[in-house]
Amino acid sequence: MRYSFGLDTFGDRSGDADGKPQSHAQTIRNVAEEGVFAEQAGVDFFGIGEHHTDYFPMPAGDVVLAAIAARTSRIRLGSAVTVLSSDDPVRVFQRYSTLNAISGGRAEVILGRGSSIDSFPLFGYDLADYEELFDEKATLFAELLRGGPVTWEGKTRAALLNQDVVPHIESGPFPAWIGVGGNPQSVIRAARLGLGLALAIIGGPPARFAAYSELFQRALEKFGRSPLPVLVHSPGHVAATDEQAKAEFWPRWRDTITLVAAERGFAIPTEESFDRETGPDGALYVGSPETVAQKITANLRALGATRFDLKYGMPGMTHDQLITSIELYGQHVIPRVRELLS
Amino acid sequence: MTELPRLAVLGAGHVGPVIARLAIKAGYRVSIAASGDPDDIALVTELIIPGAEPRWASDAVADAGIVVLAMPLHRFLDVDPGLLSGKLVVDAMNYWPATDGTLTAFADATSSEIIARRLPGSTVVKALNHIGYHELEDRSRPAGAPDRKAAGIAGDDPAAVAATADLVDRIGYDPVHLESLRAGRALQPGGPVFGAVLDRAHFEQAIGIRSLT
Numbered sequence: 001m002r003y004s005f006g007l008d009t010f011g012d013r014s015g016d017a018d019g020k021p022q023s024h025a026q027t028i029r030n031v032a033e034e035g036v037f038a039e040q041a042g043v044d045f046f047g048i049g050e051h052h053t054d055y056f057p058m059p060a061g062d063v064v065l066a067a068i069a070a071r072t073s074r075i076r077l078g079s080a081v082t083v084l085s086s087d088d089p090v091r092v093f094q095r096y097s098t099l100n101a102i103s104g105g106r107a108e109v110i111l112g113r114g115s116s117i118d119s120f121p122l123f124g125y126d127l128a129d130y131e132e133l134f135d136e137k138a139t140l141f142a143e144l145l146r147g148g149p150v151t152w153e154g155k156t157r158a159a160l161l162n163q164d165v166v167p168h169i170e171s172g173p174f175p176a177w178i179g180v181g182g183n184p185q186s187v188i189r190a191a192r193l194g195l196g197l198a199l200a201i202i203g204g205p206p207a208r209f210a211a212y213s214e215l216f217q218r219a220l221e222k223f224g225r226s227p228l229p230v231l232v233h234s235p236g237h238v239a240a241t242d243e244q245a246k247a248e249f250w251p252r253w254r255d256t257i258t259l260v261a262a263e264r265g266f267a268i269p270t271e272e273s274f275d276r277e278t279g280p281d282g283a284l285y286v287g288s289p290e291t292v293a294q295k296i297t298a299n300l301r302a303l304g305a306t307r308f309d310l311k312y313g314m315p316g317m318t319h320d321q322l323i324t325s326i327e328l329y330g331q332h333v334i335p336r337v338r339e340l341l342s
Numbered sequence: 343m344t345e346l347p348r349l350a351v352l353g354a355g356h357v358g359p360v361i362a363r364l365a366i367k368a369g370y371r372v373s374i375a376a377s378g379d380p381d382d383i384a385l386v387t388e389l390i391i392p393g394a395e396p397r398w399a400s401d402a403v404a405d406a407g408i409v410v411l412a413m414p415l416h417r418f419l420d421v422d423p424g425l426l427s428g429k430l431v432v433d434a435m436n437y438w439p440a441t442d443g444t445l446t447a448f449a450d451a452t453s454s455e456i457i458a459r460r461l462p463g464s465t466v467v468k469a470l471n472h473i474g475y476h477e478l479e480d481r482s483r484p485a486g487a488p489d490r491k492a493a494g495i496a497g498d499d500p501a502a503v504a505a506t507a508d509l510v511d512r513i514g515y516d517p518v519h520l521e522s523l524r525a526g527r528a529l530q531p532g533g534p535v536f537g538a539v540l541d542r543a544h545f546e547q548a549i550g551i552r553s554l555t
Contacts, residue, residue, distance in 0.1 A: 117440070117441055120443070126443050127441070127442055127443025128443035128445060129443075130442075130443075131414070181356075182356045182475060182476065183355045183356045184354065184355075184386040185354065185355055185383075185386065187386075188385070188386065202476075203476040203477065208479070208480070211389050211390050212390070215385065215386065215389045215390060218385060218389060219385055263440060264438070264440040264441060265438070265440060265530075265531035265532035265533075265536060266474075266536050266537025266538075267536060267537040267538030273539075
């Protein structure tokens, strides 16, 4: 089995050593450096999630990915995720096929909603239309990815009649995935469109998603498609010891979730819930390289997945802390997981 | 032992399958329906909700003792109220503008009161809406377990509230009664227990019906 290992960021706003937030511009430069460093550390994929907030100032991740592409030669580069419902599938295809050209065929796209809802009012879309927007646009995107002229008609954008969409892809479709957070209908959609399944597991026991993985493969059979890979995306942080990783991550995680909780009206997480999530049955990969490697190994096995993407960092963490986390992930966690899986 | 009522779960997205699985485990016979043809959810049901029967919504409701609404709230606006007439309806949905957008139909009262108004022939109870679908299954515990958590139930009809409390108890939570459907405001987004998983004492303290001594 061929496994690969990635890192994802939401453009988490960097903090300086005193805990003060750095500027959006500095955060974006930090992310570009982290992407370049990820290749040096031996990471296979670097993903940037679209967000539109003061603490995740990352609305145009593809521009940052292009900067990383110009300074790297091996690492794969993609979105994690692209909020397709509030974007135009033709433009998304064009941006990522351009990235694919710049990078010599290293582009990927993960389509989804993620937790980013801010793009809907920003671009004039109604969240209540989410389902229809996503379904139509994902269907068109899958069509565009096949290459060749496209004819398409729907309710959510202008129709296309035998339209040649450029730039053409050099050597077949680049990898594309559908991000799924827990809705089995979304698993069926990914299979129907022939796109990979990216399981975003951000809370609760990861093993409960095993049935989703099986559902995906069974649905692919039903639609007469070949097997496609399953990817797991989860948040975490690697440091020298479990204690250090938790001490660095917990206050930043608490502050961020508290902020989101206030915006969305849910209760604030407790230290008890953090302990559950960082334990063996939780969704957070926070700890020493060995702790994180064991957890990744167990969950890739349980879920029949061949790729793991660690969403590293949190708003307020320093660039230095993230560089150390990336180095430990690439130099120690990934080789250890490969060893455990072989 | 009296036979458990049949359950119809309307909604096969994030929440419906979780509630259906818990109910099956607790011994209920469960039908599940999405907005259309049961064939569309046959594979999902087989693999994600083994033991449930995928049916048309009208068939699922027809012989159900309890109907659980677990669809996106805007989809509820398309449901024919006649379909649910005479039924005990457990509203597990939420009006959550921050994630689902603004719905003007739900602007002027608690969402369950508005649902009750739209379903004049049904008895509506609000329950199973405030614990996230990520956690609902994971935190469920049998009665008497030391780490058992609480789940709120808001309704105006004592028999309906009792039947819902029995369901909540059997699927793994200590039922906490709120005094009315309107009091279910405490269970909604922005309320003190939305998204929280608390034991009975902390739950009752949070919603202000008990002070911890």
